[in-house]
Amino acid sequence: MSHRKIAFVAGKSESAQDAMSRLCGKYDHVRPDKADVIVALGGDGFMLRTLHKYLDLKKPVFGMNRGSVGFLMNEYREDDLRERMARTQSIELHPLRMEAECKGGKKANAIAFNEVSLFRETGQAAHIRVCVDDVVRLPEMVCDGVLISTPAGSTAYNMSAYGPILPLGSGVLGLTAISAYRPRRWRGAILPHSARVTFEILNDDKRPVGVSADFNEFRDVIKVKVYEDRSLYSNVLYDPEHNLEERILQEQFIG
Template sequence: MGLVVHPVRPVDSSVATILAFARRQAVRVLVREGDRQRVTGGVEFVADHEFVARVDAVVALGGDGTMLGAMRLMVDRPVPVLGVNHGTLGFLVEVAPARLAEALLRLTSGDFTIEQHGCLEVTAGQGPLETRFGFNDVVLGRAGRAGTVSVDLAVNDLGYGYYRGDAVVVATPTGSTAYNYAAGGPVLSPSSDAVVVTPVAPMSGISRSVVLGAQDQVRFSVAQDSTPVTVEIDGTAAGVLDPGDVLSASLRGEAAQVVRLSTDEHASRSRVKLSLLDLPLRPDQLLELIPPDLRRLT
Protein backbone atom coordinates (compact mmCIF):
# COMPACT_ATOMS: atom_id res chain seq x y z
CA MET A 1 0.00 0.00 0.00
CA GLY A 2 1.38 3.38 -1.02
CA LEU A 3 0.80 6.46 1.11
CA VAL A 4 0.66 10.03 -0.26
CA VAL A 5 0.17 12.81 2.29
CA HIS A 6 -0.67 16.51 2.21
CA PRO A 7 2.50 18.61 2.69
CA VAL A 8 1.20 20.63 5.68
CA ARG A 9 -2.24 19.53 6.89
CA PRO A 10 -2.29 17.46 10.12
CA VAL A 11 -2.90 13.86 9.08
CA ASP A 12 -1.26 12.04 12.02
CA SER A 13 -4.48 10.36 13.14
CA SER A 14 -5.06 8.80 9.73
CA VAL A 15 -1.41 7.74 9.43
CA ALA A 16 -1.72 6.01 12.82
CA THR A 17 -4.90 4.24 11.65
CA ILE A 18 -3.16 3.03 8.49
CA LEU A 19 -0.07 1.77 10.34
CA ALA A 20 -2.17 -0.06 12.95
CA PHE A 21 -4.21 -1.68 10.17
CA ALA A 22 -1.03 -2.63 8.27
CA ARG A 23 0.43 -4.37 11.31
CA ARG A 24 -2.74 -6.41 11.86
CA GLN A 25 -3.14 -7.36 8.21
CA ALA A 26 0.55 -7.84 7.36
CA VAL A 27 0.40 -5.08 4.74
CA ARG A 28 3.59 -3.30 3.74
CA VAL A 29 3.32 0.50 3.57
CA LEU A 30 5.51 2.41 1.12
CA VAL A 31 6.14 6.16 1.37
CA ARG A 32 8.12 8.36 -1.00
CA GLU A 33 11.37 9.87 0.18
CA GLY A 34 9.90 13.34 -0.28
CA ASP A 35 7.34 12.61 2.46
CA ARG A 36 9.89 11.33 4.98
CA GLN A 37 9.35 14.30 7.29
CA ARG A 38 5.58 13.75 7.31
CA VAL A 39 5.53 10.03 8.21
CA THR A 40 7.69 8.30 10.80
CA GLY A 41 8.09 4.64 11.72
CA GLY A 42 6.51 1.47 10.41
CA VAL A 43 6.93 2.30 6.72
CA GLU A 44 9.46 1.76 3.95
CA PHE A 45 10.78 4.90 2.27
CA VAL A 46 11.47 4.54 -1.46
CA ALA A 47 12.24 6.71 -4.48
CA ASP A 48 9.32 7.86 -6.63
CA HIS A 49 10.03 5.40 -9.46
CA GLU A 50 10.18 2.47 -7.04
CA PHE A 51 6.97 3.63 -5.35
CA VAL A 52 5.18 3.65 -8.73
CA ALA A 53 6.55 0.22 -9.68
CA ARG A 54 5.69 -1.58 -6.44
CA VAL A 55 2.42 -0.35 -4.94
CA ASP A 56 -0.83 -2.28 -5.41
CA ALA A 57 -3.00 0.58 -4.14
CA VAL A 58 -2.53 4.16 -2.93
CA VAL A 59 -4.14 6.04 -0.04
CA ALA A 60 -4.10 9.84 -0.41
CA LEU A 61 -4.47 11.88 2.80
CA GLY A 62 -5.52 15.48 2.12
CA GLY A 63 -7.98 17.14 -0.20
CA ASP A 64 -8.59 17.03 -3.92
CA GLY A 65 -5.13 18.49 -4.57
CA THR A 66 -3.42 15.60 -2.78
CA MET A 67 -5.69 13.16 -4.59
CA LEU A 68 -4.82 14.70 -7.95
CA GLY A 69 -1.12 14.47 -7.10
CA ALA A 70 -1.47 10.75 -6.35
CA MET A 71 -3.36 10.21 -9.60
CA ARG A 72 -0.70 12.06 -11.61
CA LEU A 73 2.02 10.06 -9.90
CA MET A 74 0.43 6.77 -10.99
CA VAL A 75 -0.64 7.82 -14.50
CA ASP A 76 1.72 5.36 -16.23
CA ARG A 77 0.65 2.49 -13.95
CA PRO A 78 -2.88 3.13 -12.68
CA VAL A 79 -3.79 1.35 -9.44
CA PRO A 80 -6.76 1.96 -7.11
CA VAL A 81 -6.43 5.30 -5.29
CA LEU A 82 -8.45 5.91 -2.13
CA GLY A 83 -8.93 9.53 -1.03
CA VAL A 84 -9.26 10.43 2.66
CA ASN A 85 -10.65 13.92 3.17
CA HIS A 86 -8.43 16.16 5.30
CA GLY A 87 -9.38 19.14 3.15
CA THR A 88 -12.56 21.19 2.77
CA LEU A 89 -14.75 21.00 -0.35
CA GLY A 90 -13.61 17.88 -2.19
CA PHE A 91 -15.17 16.23 -5.23
CA LEU A 92 -12.67 13.39 -5.57
CA VAL A 93 -11.95 12.37 -1.98
CA GLU A 94 -14.64 10.14 -0.53
CA VAL A 95 -13.73 8.84 2.93
CA ALA A 96 -13.88 10.77 6.20
CA PRO A 97 -10.98 10.03 8.60
CA ALA A 98 -13.43 8.49 11.09
CA ARG A 99 -14.34 5.82 8.51
CA LEU A 100 -10.80 5.09 7.37
CA ALA A 101 -10.39 1.76 9.20
CA GLU A 102 -13.53 0.38 7.55
CA ALA A 103 -12.43 1.71 4.17
CA LEU A 104 -9.01 0.04 4.46
CA LEU A 105 -10.63 -3.32 5.20
CA ARG A 106 -12.85 -2.99 2.17
CA LEU A 107 -9.92 -1.85 0.03
CA THR A 108 -7.76 -4.86 0.90
CA SER A 109 -10.66 -7.30 0.51
CA GLY A 110 -11.62 -5.91 -2.91
CA ASP A 111 -15.03 -4.66 -1.74
CA PHE A 112 -15.17 -1.50 -3.85
CA THR A 113 -15.79 -0.23 -7.35
CA ILE A 114 -13.47 1.70 -9.63
CA GLU A 115 -14.28 5.09 -11.14
CA GLN A 116 -12.08 5.58 -14.20
CA HIS A 117 -10.70 9.07 -14.84
CA GLY A 118 -9.10 10.43 -17.97
CA CYS A 119 -6.48 13.16 -17.96
CA LEU A 120 -5.08 15.78 -20.26
CA GLU A 121 -1.70 14.88 -21.71
CA VAL A 122 0.07 18.18 -22.29
CA THR A 123 3.18 18.77 -24.39
CA ALA A 124 4.99 21.82 -25.71
CA GLY A 125 7.39 20.49 -28.29
CA GLN A 126 8.59 23.94 -29.36
CA GLY A 127 8.56 25.43 -25.88
CA PRO A 128 9.96 24.87 -22.40
CA LEU A 129 7.39 22.29 -21.15
CA GLU A 130 8.03 18.59 -20.95
CA THR A 131 5.05 16.23 -21.12
CA ARG A 132 2.75 16.75 -18.15
CA PHE A 133 -0.58 15.32 -17.06
CA GLY A 134 -3.61 17.13 -15.66
CA PHE A 135 -6.77 15.51 -14.34
CA ASN A 136 -8.60 18.80 -13.77
CA ASP A 137 -7.49 21.45 -16.20
CA VAL A 138 -4.77 23.33 -18.02
CA VAL A 139 -4.85 27.12 -17.80
CA LEU A 140 -3.04 29.45 -20.17
CA GLY A 141 -3.00 32.78 -18.39
CA ARG A 142 -1.08 36.01 -17.97
CA ALA A 143 1.51 36.54 -15.27
CA GLY A 144 0.19 39.94 -14.12
CA ARG A 145 -2.54 42.46 -14.86
CA ALA A 146 -0.80 43.95 -17.89
CA GLY A 147 -1.22 42.62 -21.42
CA THR A 148 -3.48 39.92 -22.82
CA VAL A 149 -3.15 36.26 -23.67
CA SER A 150 -3.43 35.81 -27.43
CA VAL A 151 -3.35 32.27 -28.81
CA ASP A 152 -4.47 30.60 -32.03
CA LEU A 153 -6.60 27.46 -31.72
CA ALA A 154 -6.22 24.35 -33.88
CA VAL A 155 -8.14 21.10 -33.49
CA ASN A 156 -6.71 18.04 -35.23
CA ASP A 157 -4.36 20.37 -37.12
CA LEU A 158 -7.20 22.52 -38.49
CA GLY A 159 -7.30 26.18 -37.50
CA TYR A 160 -10.46 27.34 -35.70
CA GLY A 161 -9.75 30.95 -34.81
CA TYR A 162 -8.08 32.63 -31.87
CA TYR A 163 -8.54 33.69 -28.25
CA ARG A 164 -7.59 37.07 -26.82
CA GLY A 165 -8.29 37.80 -23.17
CA ASP A 166 -7.16 37.05 -19.63
CA ALA A 167 -6.82 33.27 -19.96
CA VAL A 168 -7.96 30.09 -21.67
CA VAL A 169 -9.03 27.02 -19.66
CA VAL A 170 -8.92 23.47 -21.02
CA ALA A 171 -10.84 21.17 -18.67
CA THR A 172 -11.73 17.51 -18.31
CA PRO A 173 -15.18 16.47 -17.05
CA THR A 174 -13.63 16.18 -13.56
CA GLY A 175 -12.25 19.71 -13.76
CA SER A 176 -15.26 21.26 -15.44
CA THR A 177 -16.71 22.25 -12.04
CA ALA A 178 -13.62 24.32 -11.16
CA TYR A 179 -12.13 27.30 -13.06
CA ASN A 180 -14.05 26.38 -16.21
CA TYR A 181 -17.38 26.70 -14.39
CA ALA A 182 -16.33 29.93 -12.65
CA ALA A 183 -15.51 31.38 -16.09
CA GLY A 184 -18.99 30.54 -17.39
CA GLY A 185 -18.21 27.19 -18.96
CA PRO A 186 -20.52 24.14 -18.83
CA VAL A 187 -20.41 21.35 -16.27
CA LEU A 188 -19.60 18.13 -18.13
CA SER A 189 -21.00 14.80 -16.99
CA PRO A 190 -18.33 12.65 -15.28
CA SER A 191 -19.34 9.83 -17.64
CA SER A 192 -18.57 11.85 -20.77
CA ASP A 193 -15.40 11.49 -22.84
CA ALA A 194 -14.98 15.14 -23.64
CA VAL A 195 -12.84 18.23 -23.19
CA VAL A 196 -14.13 21.79 -22.81
CA VAL A 197 -12.19 24.92 -23.81
CA THR A 198 -13.41 28.13 -22.15
CA PRO A 199 -12.06 31.69 -22.54
CA VAL A 200 -11.71 33.89 -19.45
CA ALA A 201 -12.72 37.55 -19.90
CA PRO A 202 -12.43 37.41 -23.71
CA MET A 203 -11.76 40.69 -25.50
CA SER A 204 -11.95 39.38 -29.07
CA GLY A 205 -11.85 36.15 -31.01
CA ILE A 206 -13.70 33.08 -29.71
CA SER A 207 -15.88 34.18 -26.81
CA ARG A 208 -17.76 31.01 -25.85
CA SER A 209 -16.93 27.54 -24.60
CA VAL A 210 -16.15 24.80 -27.11
CA VAL A 211 -16.76 21.13 -26.20
CA LEU A 212 -14.54 18.64 -28.03
CA GLY A 213 -14.45 14.86 -28.28
CA ALA A 214 -12.08 12.42 -26.62
CA GLN A 215 -10.08 11.83 -29.80
CA ASP A 216 -9.56 15.50 -30.61
CA GLN A 217 -6.12 17.02 -30.20
CA VAL A 218 -6.09 20.69 -29.22
CA ARG A 219 -3.17 22.93 -30.12
CA PHE A 220 -2.53 26.50 -29.02
CA SER A 221 0.06 28.66 -30.77
CA VAL A 222 1.09 31.80 -28.89
CA ALA A 223 0.61 34.83 -31.16
CA GLN A 224 3.26 37.48 -31.66
CA ASP A 225 1.13 40.14 -29.94
CA SER A 226 0.63 38.03 -26.81
CA THR A 227 2.04 38.67 -23.38
CA PRO A 228 4.12 35.71 -22.11
CA VAL A 229 1.70 32.91 -21.26
CA THR A 230 1.91 31.16 -17.91
CA VAL A 231 0.82 27.52 -17.89
CA GLU A 232 -0.81 25.94 -14.86
CA ILE A 233 -1.74 22.27 -14.74
CA ASP A 234 -4.13 21.24 -11.97
CA GLY A 235 -3.37 24.54 -10.26
CA THR A 236 0.40 24.02 -10.28
CA ALA A 237 2.77 26.26 -12.24
CA ALA A 238 4.24 24.32 -15.17
CA GLY A 239 6.14 26.92 -17.18
CA VAL A 240 5.93 29.97 -19.43
CA LEU A 241 5.31 30.13 -23.17
CA ASP A 242 6.62 32.95 -25.35
CA PRO A 243 5.28 34.14 -28.72
CA GLY A 244 5.77 31.37 -31.26
CA ASP A 245 5.62 28.54 -28.72
CA VAL A 246 3.05 25.78 -29.19
CA LEU A 247 1.18 23.76 -26.57
CA SER A 248 -0.81 20.62 -27.37
CA ALA A 249 -3.32 18.80 -25.20
CA SER A 250 -5.26 15.58 -25.71
CA LEU A 251 -7.40 13.37 -23.52
CA ARG A 252 -5.80 10.19 -22.21
CA GLY A 253 -8.50 7.76 -21.19
CA GLU A 254 -8.52 5.54 -18.08
CA ALA A 255 -5.44 7.22 -16.65
CA ALA A 256 -6.50 6.81 -13.01
CA GLN A 257 -8.55 4.41 -10.90
CA VAL A 258 -10.44 6.16 -8.11
CA VAL A 259 -11.85 3.94 -5.37
CA ARG A 260 -15.58 4.28 -4.73
CA LEU A 261 -17.01 2.50 -1.68
CA SER A 262 -20.55 3.73 -2.33
CA THR A 263 -21.35 5.30 -5.68
CA ASP A 264 -24.77 6.45 -4.44
CA GLU A 265 -23.34 8.25 -1.40
CA HIS A 266 -20.62 9.86 -3.50
CA ALA A 267 -23.15 11.03 -6.08
CA SER A 268 -25.32 12.51 -3.32
CA ARG A 269 -22.38 14.38 -1.80
CA SER A 270 -21.40 15.66 -5.24
CA ARG A 271 -24.92 17.05 -5.71
CA VAL A 272 -24.59 18.93 -2.43
CA LYS A 273 -21.22 20.34 -3.46
CA LEU A 274 -22.53 21.34 -6.87
CA SER A 275 -25.46 23.13 -5.20
CA LEU A 276 -22.89 25.24 -3.36
CA LEU A 277 -21.72 26.43 -6.78
CA ASP A 278 -25.08 28.19 -7.18
CA LEU A 279 -26.66 25.63 -9.48
CA PRO A 280 -30.37 26.50 -9.34
CA LEU A 281 -32.48 24.06 -7.33
CA ARG A 282 -36.11 24.29 -6.18
CA PRO A 283 -36.84 23.98 -2.42
CA ASP A 284 -38.08 20.39 -2.84
CA GLN A 285 -34.91 19.52 -4.75
CA LEU A 286 -32.79 21.01 -1.99
CA LEU A 287 -34.67 18.86 0.52
CA GLU A 288 -33.63 15.75 -1.41
CA LEU A 289 -29.99 16.59 -0.67
CA ILE A 290 -30.57 16.31 3.09
CA PRO A 291 -30.04 12.80 4.53
CA PRO A 292 -33.40 11.17 5.44
CA ASP A 293 -32.58 11.02 9.17
CA LEU A 294 -32.08 14.81 9.21
CA ARG A 295 -35.09 15.83 7.12
CA ARG A 296 -37.45 15.65 10.11
CA LEU A 297 -35.48 18.52 11.67
CA THR A 298 -36.08 20.86 8.72
Protein backbone atom coordinates in the same frame (compact mmCIF):
# COMPACT_ATOMS: atom_id res chain seq x y z
CA MET B 1 -10.82 -7.77 -1.62
CA SER B 2 -10.98 -7.62 2.18
CA HIS B 3 -7.31 -8.67 2.44
CA ARG B 4 -5.90 -5.92 0.29
CA LYS B 5 -2.42 -4.66 1.06
CA ILE B 6 -2.71 -0.94 1.79
CA ALA B 7 -0.23 1.88 1.32
CA PHE B 8 -1.07 5.09 3.18
CA VAL B 9 0.20 8.40 1.81
CA ALA B 10 -0.63 11.81 3.25
CA GLY B 11 -0.34 15.51 2.56
CA LYS B 12 1.73 17.84 4.71
CA SER B 13 -1.13 19.31 6.73
CA GLU B 14 -1.42 18.47 10.41
CA SER B 15 -4.81 16.80 9.93
CA ALA B 16 -3.50 14.59 7.11
CA GLN B 17 -0.38 13.58 9.01
CA ASP B 18 -2.41 12.86 12.14
CA ALA B 19 -4.79 10.68 10.14
CA MET B 20 -1.92 8.73 8.63
CA SER B 21 -0.40 8.12 12.06
CA ARG B 22 -3.67 6.74 13.40
CA LEU B 23 -4.39 4.57 10.36
CA CYS B 24 -0.88 3.14 10.25
CA GLY B 25 -1.32 2.18 13.89
CA LYS B 26 -4.61 0.48 13.14
CA TYR B 27 -3.89 -1.36 9.86
CA ASP B 28 -0.96 -3.24 8.41
CA HIS B 29 0.54 -1.15 5.63
CA VAL B 30 3.18 -1.49 2.92
CA ARG B 31 5.07 0.69 0.46
CA PRO B 32 3.06 1.94 -2.55
CA ASP B 33 4.94 -0.32 -4.96
CA LYS B 34 3.97 -3.36 -2.87
CA ALA B 35 0.36 -2.35 -2.29
CA ASP B 36 -2.90 -3.46 -3.85
CA VAL B 37 -4.43 -0.06 -3.15
CA ILE B 38 -3.11 3.38 -2.22
CA VAL B 39 -5.06 5.39 0.35
CA ALA B 40 -4.47 9.13 -0.09
CA LEU B 41 -5.12 11.40 2.89
CA GLY B 42 -5.45 15.11 2.15
CA GLY B 43 -7.37 17.47 -0.11
CA ASP B 44 -8.02 17.58 -3.84
CA GLY B 45 -4.57 19.00 -4.56
CA PHE B 46 -2.88 16.12 -2.78
CA MET B 47 -5.14 13.65 -4.57
CA LEU B 48 -3.97 15.02 -7.92
CA ARG B 49 -0.34 14.76 -6.84
CA THR B 50 -0.92 11.17 -5.77
CA LEU B 51 -2.44 10.27 -9.14
CA HIS B 52 0.56 11.80 -10.88
CA LYS B 53 3.21 10.32 -8.62
CA TYR B 54 1.96 6.74 -8.70
CA LEU B 55 0.51 6.65 -12.21
CA ASP B 56 3.13 4.18 -13.46
CA LEU B 57 2.33 1.73 -10.67
CA LYS B 58 -1.23 1.34 -12.01
CA LYS B 59 -2.57 0.98 -8.47
CA PRO B 60 -6.15 1.99 -7.59
CA VAL B 61 -6.35 5.06 -5.36
CA PHE B 62 -8.86 5.59 -2.56
CA GLY B 63 -8.85 9.16 -1.27
CA MET B 64 -10.13 10.30 2.12
CA ASN B 65 -10.67 13.99 2.74
CA ARG B 66 -8.39 15.74 5.21
CA GLY B 67 -8.44 19.02 3.30
CA SER B 68 -11.04 21.70 2.62
CA VAL B 69 -13.21 21.03 -0.44
CA GLY B 70 -12.38 17.38 -1.05
CA PHE B 71 -14.49 17.03 -4.19
CA LEU B 72 -12.34 14.15 -5.44
CA MET B 73 -12.21 12.49 -2.02
CA ASN B 74 -14.32 10.13 0.06
CA GLU B 75 -15.41 10.91 3.59
CA TYR B 76 -12.75 10.30 6.22
CA ARG B 77 -13.60 7.34 8.43
CA GLU B 78 -11.18 5.00 10.19
CA ASP B 79 -13.33 1.96 10.91
CA ASP B 80 -13.74 -1.13 8.68
CA LEU B 81 -11.50 0.29 5.98
CA ARG B 82 -10.84 -2.98 4.11
CA GLU B 83 -14.52 -3.94 4.13
CA ARG B 84 -15.39 -0.44 2.97
CA MET B 85 -12.96 -0.62 0.04
CA ALA B 86 -14.38 -3.99 -0.97
CA ARG B 87 -17.67 -2.19 -1.71
CA THR B 88 -16.14 0.69 -3.69
CA GLN B 89 -16.87 1.59 -7.28
CA SER B 90 -13.96 2.20 -9.65
CA ILE B 91 -13.75 5.09 -12.10
CA GLU B 92 -11.06 5.11 -14.81
CA LEU B 93 -9.64 8.58 -15.41
CA HIS B 94 -7.60 9.42 -18.51
CA PRO B 95 -5.40 12.53 -18.29
CA LEU B 96 -4.76 15.26 -20.82
CA ARG B 97 -1.35 15.37 -22.47
CA MET B 98 0.20 18.82 -22.82
CA GLU B 99 3.09 19.45 -25.24
CA ALA B 100 4.48 22.98 -25.32
CA GLU B 101 7.10 24.86 -27.26
CA CYS B 102 8.74 27.62 -25.23
CA LYS B 103 10.91 30.57 -26.20
CA GLY B 104 14.50 29.63 -26.90
CA GLY B 105 13.54 26.25 -28.34
CA LYS B 106 12.77 24.59 -25.01
CA LYS B 107 10.12 21.85 -24.91
CA ALA B 108 7.73 21.07 -22.07
CA ASN B 109 5.61 17.97 -21.60
CA ALA B 110 3.14 17.19 -18.80
CA ILE B 111 -0.16 15.48 -18.06
CA ALA B 112 -3.25 16.80 -16.28
CA PHE B 113 -6.17 14.94 -14.71
CA ASN B 114 -8.08 18.21 -14.14
CA GLU B 115 -7.16 20.81 -16.74
CA VAL B 116 -4.55 22.48 -18.89
CA SER B 117 -4.79 26.26 -18.68
CA LEU B 118 -3.02 29.09 -20.50
CA PHE B 119 -2.71 32.44 -18.74
CA ARG B 120 -1.30 35.88 -19.47
CA GLU B 121 1.95 36.68 -17.65
CA THR B 122 1.64 40.46 -17.59
CA GLY B 123 -1.03 43.11 -17.30
CA GLN B 124 -1.64 42.95 -21.04
CA ALA B 125 -4.23 40.56 -22.47
CA ALA B 126 -3.02 37.47 -24.29
CA HIS B 127 -3.65 37.05 -28.02
CA ILE B 128 -4.17 33.36 -28.81
CA ARG B 129 -5.08 31.47 -31.99
CA VAL B 130 -7.14 28.34 -31.34
CA CYS B 131 -7.04 25.34 -33.68
CA VAL B 132 -9.02 22.11 -33.29
CA ASP B 133 -7.79 19.10 -35.28
CA ASP B 134 -5.66 21.43 -37.43
CA VAL B 135 -8.62 23.67 -38.29
CA VAL B 136 -8.42 27.29 -37.14
CA ARG B 137 -11.55 27.93 -35.07
CA LEU B 138 -10.56 31.26 -33.51
CA PRO B 139 -8.00 33.24 -35.54
CA GLU B 140 -7.34 35.58 -32.62
CA MET B 141 -8.81 35.44 -29.14
CA VAL B 142 -7.99 38.34 -26.83
CA CYS B 143 -8.28 37.10 -23.28
CA ASP B 144 -6.80 36.54 -19.84
CA GLY B 145 -6.43 32.90 -20.81
CA VAL B 146 -8.11 29.70 -21.93
CA LEU B 147 -8.34 26.18 -20.56
CA ILE B 148 -9.26 22.61 -21.47
CA SER B 149 -10.76 20.42 -18.78
CA THR B 150 -11.57 16.76 -18.39
CA PRO B 151 -14.99 15.76 -17.02
CA ALA B 152 -13.38 15.01 -13.64
CA GLY B 153 -11.84 18.49 -13.63
CA SER B 154 -14.85 20.33 -15.00
CA THR B 155 -16.07 21.27 -11.51
CA ALA B 156 -12.74 22.89 -10.58
CA TYR B 157 -11.11 25.88 -12.33
CA ASN B 158 -13.31 25.28 -15.37
CA MET B 159 -16.51 25.84 -13.38
CA SER B 160 -15.04 28.97 -11.76
CA ALA B 161 -14.47 30.32 -15.29
CA TYR B 162 -18.14 29.57 -16.12
CA GLY B 163 -17.29 26.53 -18.21
CA PRO B 164 -19.70 23.57 -18.61
CA ILE B 165 -19.91 20.79 -16.04
CA LEU B 166 -19.23 17.55 -17.92
CA PRO B 167 -20.64 14.19 -16.80
CA LEU B 168 -18.14 11.36 -16.44
CA GLY B 169 -18.32 9.00 -19.40
CA SER B 170 -19.65 11.74 -21.66
CA GLY B 171 -16.67 11.40 -24.00
CA VAL B 172 -16.11 15.14 -24.22
CA LEU B 173 -13.70 17.85 -23.09
CA GLY B 174 -14.49 21.42 -22.11
CA LEU B 175 -12.78 24.33 -23.87
CA THR B 176 -13.39 27.46 -21.80
CA ALA B 177 -12.35 31.08 -22.19
CA ILE B 178 -10.98 32.99 -19.21
CA SER B 179 -12.23 36.59 -19.41
CA ALA B 180 -12.43 36.79 -23.19
CA TYR B 181 -12.41 40.38 -24.51
CA ARG B 182 -12.67 39.37 -28.17
CA PRO B 183 -14.75 37.69 -29.39
CA ARG B 184 -16.57 39.14 -26.38
CA ARG B 185 -19.49 36.72 -26.36
CA TRP B 186 -17.46 33.56 -26.87
CA ARG B 187 -17.41 31.52 -23.69
CA GLY B 188 -16.14 28.18 -24.93
CA ALA B 189 -17.01 24.91 -26.64
CA ILE B 190 -17.58 21.24 -25.89
CA LEU B 191 -15.24 19.01 -27.86
CA PRO B 192 -15.08 15.24 -28.45
CA HIS B 193 -12.46 13.58 -26.27
CA SER B 194 -10.53 12.63 -29.43
CA ALA B 195 -9.98 16.31 -30.34
CA ARG B 196 -6.46 17.70 -30.56
CA VAL B 197 -6.32 21.37 -29.68
CA THR B 198 -3.45 23.69 -30.56
CA PHE B 199 -2.94 27.14 -29.09
CA GLU B 200 -0.61 29.54 -30.90
CA ILE B 201 0.54 32.59 -28.98
CA LEU B 202 0.43 35.76 -31.07
CA ASN B 203 2.73 38.70 -30.38
CA ASP B 204 4.43 36.62 -27.67
CA ASP B 205 7.28 39.10 -27.11
CA LYS B 206 4.93 41.83 -25.99
CA ARG B 207 2.19 39.59 -24.55
CA PRO B 208 3.85 36.54 -22.92
CA VAL B 209 1.77 33.54 -21.93
CA GLY B 210 2.34 30.67 -19.51
CA VAL B 211 0.70 27.26 -19.25
CA SER B 212 -0.14 24.97 -16.35
CA ALA B 213 -1.07 21.28 -16.40
CA ASP B 214 -2.64 20.61 -13.01
CA PHE B 215 0.18 21.82 -10.70
CA ASN B 216 3.01 21.88 -13.28
CA GLU B 217 3.64 25.36 -14.66
CA PHE B 218 5.76 26.55 -17.60
CA ARG B 219 6.46 30.12 -18.65
CA ASP B 220 6.86 31.89 -21.99
CA VAL B 221 5.21 29.36 -24.28
CA ILE B 222 4.70 30.05 -27.97
CA LYS B 223 2.68 26.96 -28.95
CA VAL B 224 0.75 24.41 -26.89
CA LYS B 225 -0.87 21.16 -28.01
CA VAL B 226 -3.40 19.37 -25.79
CA TYR B 227 -5.13 16.01 -26.24
CA GLU B 228 -6.47 13.19 -24.11
CA ASP B 229 -3.89 10.45 -23.63
CA ARG B 230 -5.89 7.22 -23.71
CA SER B 231 -2.76 5.15 -23.10
CA LEU B 232 -2.63 6.46 -19.52
CA TYR B 233 -5.20 5.90 -16.83
CA SER B 234 -5.72 5.86 -13.10
CA ASN B 235 -8.45 3.92 -11.29
CA VAL B 236 -9.99 5.97 -8.51
CA LEU B 237 -12.19 4.24 -5.92
CA TYR B 238 -15.33 5.75 -4.41
CA ASP B 239 -17.86 4.74 -1.82
CA PRO B 240 -21.18 3.88 -3.51
CA GLU B 241 -22.88 6.75 -1.67
CA HIS B 242 -20.04 9.12 -2.62
CA ASN B 243 -19.84 8.28 -6.32
CA LEU B 244 -17.97 10.93 -8.32
CA GLU B 245 -20.39 10.69 -11.23
CA GLU B 246 -23.32 11.48 -8.93
CA ARG B 247 -21.43 14.37 -7.32
CA ILE B 248 -20.72 15.92 -10.72
CA LEU B 249 -24.39 15.55 -11.66
CA GLN B 250 -25.46 17.20 -8.40
CA GLU B 251 -23.20 20.19 -9.08
CA GLN B 252 -25.39 21.10 -12.06
CA PHE B 253 -28.39 21.71 -9.79
CA ILE B 254 -26.74 23.72 -7.04
CA GLY B 255 -27.96 27.30 -6.99
